[in-house]
Amino acid sequence: MNIAELKEDLISYSKTIGIDKIGFTTASTFDGLRNRLVKQQELNYQSGFEEPDIEKRVNPSLLLDRPQSIISIALAYPTKMSKRVTSKKGERRGIFCRASWGEDYHYVLKDRLNKLEAYLQEKVPDVQLKSMVDTGELSDRAVAERAGIGWSGKNCSIITPEFGSYVYLGETITNIPFETDEPMEDRCGSCNKCIDACPTGALVQGGQLDAKRCIAFLTQTKGFLAEEFRVELGNRIYGCDTCQTVCPENKGKDFHFHKEMEPEPEVVKPLLKPILHLSNREFKDKFGSLSGSWRGKKPIQRNAIIALAHFKDETAIEDLTILLTSDPRPVIRGTAAWSLGKIGGDGAKTALQHAIDMEQDEEVRVEITKGLQLIEE
Structure with missing residues (x-):
């Protein structure tokens, strides 16, 4: 199996199933993230919705036997409605954030990840895979940052040059040793x-x-x-x-x-x-x-x-x-x-x-x- 060719094939296939950006990184531990998470825990800054076991959040080998790489995907979502509705006296309206527009993104991302898994299983029958979207153990943002999807902004979102931060993220851990992509340079600069x-x-x-x-x-x-x-x-x-x-x-x-x-x-x-x-x-x-x-x-x-x-x-x-x-x-x-x-x-x-x-x-x-x-x- 030529892994370089498989990677290019997978990138091409991803475009046909509605994945807007794909990146690859190692399955090594996220040591920098571990330190940040410990600090967040000490400061009581965590929401409580996260995976409580920090080691599972930073160590892919606890989630898949002998992992070699992680595939990160991003899907861009809309920021404007095609039809405008207005709030007026006596008929006031609330608003859901843009990340909650349309069908629940967990299902949309899982659909794309399932298709990637099926494609890899067809190409490499004995492949091992574990996919997740933000309710999983890994930090989607940490994976996406290391895989070159975008940089981690001061607003704690992944910012991509193409789509800004309006992207959903997901990832697949695999035992295939894909060549990794380069992380992106932080472009926030002095902006606050x-x-x-x-x-x-x-x-x-x-x-x-x-x-x-x-x-x-x-x-x-x-x-x-x-x-x-x-x-x-x-x-x-x-x-x-x-x-x-x-x-x-x-x-x-x-x-x-x-x-x-x-x-x-x-x-x-x-x-x-x-x-x-x-x-x-x-x-x-x-x-x-x-x-x-x-x-x-x-x-x-x-x-x-x-x-x-x-x-x-x-x-x-x-x-x-x-x-x-x-x-x-x-x-x-x-x-x-x-x-x-x-x-x-x-x-x-x-x-x-x-x-x-x-x-x-x-x-x-x-x-x-x-x-x-x-x-x-």
């Missing part, structure tokens, strides 16, 4: 726009993220959001694009290569008030195909409530009052109380005054009190 623009200061410095302060993480949590984060959420109901949209490398980048990734405007920029009353089945029917639905409806509904406060949408007072008095979930009742306080007005005040007499949950009572104080301010 992403750090300066981060709404919550989650970007501590270039390349270092306090995940627990990142809006992308916070929108996925299920408990009460701290008030300092609520006021920064805006109308985001899942994820955050700020550190990408301000990046000069992303200016003008918008690619529509993959049908599965095309956004449905009414789904990714949905009306907020209807979200508040969705059943589990209705939520799954409307949002279930998005990667942003993975935590269920509760975080999305909580975030929609906060977004209505951001807009000070007086037309939502009745909807929020129903949640405050009837919803079985304390987080939803309490967040509705805070939102009513932010919106203000006699109707909101009356709803809060009635609710505090009935409410038994102490956390919710605190939020009702906060809401009343906001109205008085």
Whole structure:
């Protein structure tokens, strides 16, 4: 078997199945990453969604017997909708981040990786392979950086010259010793726009993220959001694009290569008030195909409530009052109380005054009190 020819064949094949960029690197340990992960752990900057075993994140030999190389792939996703929907008084809308537009990217990437695996198995019947997309053990970004897909930006995203940072990443570990590609030179230079623009200061410095302060993480949590984060959420109901949209490398980048990734405007920029009353089945029917639905409806509904406060949408007072008095979930009742306080007005005040007499949950009572104080301010 001529491995150089196989690599060229695989690169050519990858283009026919909808892979926008492919790179190759060694299967050696990611020693620099190990040090960074230990530091992140010590600082309590990790989100908790990561693989907890740091060695599995940095050592491919723990995932595949005697690995020789790793194949990294990137798929570019759209940044603009073909049909524009607008938010207006009485019909305010939330927004899912661009990485959650279209079909759940985990399935899209797995489809491409499965095709690569099948191709290699046909060419090399005894090949060993292990593929993964960000829920796997390895760091997609560390693999992509070493494989020359792009450089690791100060916003903690892989930035490619062709597509900016608007790419999904995945990888396949293999026992085939492919020749490796050269890593790319860091082009961020002295630019700090992403750090300066981060709404919550989650970007501590270039390349270092306090995940627990990142809006992308916070929108996925299920408990009460701290008030300092609520006021920064805006109308985001899942994820955050700020550190990408301000990046000069992303200016003008918008690619529509993959049908599965095309956004449905009414789904990714949905009306907020209807979200508040969705059943589990209705939520799954409307949002279930998005990667942003993975935590269920509760975080999305909580975030929609906060977004209505951001807009000070007086037309939502009745909807929020129903949640405050009837919803079985304390987080939803309490967040509705805070939102009513932010919106203000006699109707909101009356709803809060009635609710505090009935409410038994102490956390919710605190939020009702906060809401009343906001109205008085």
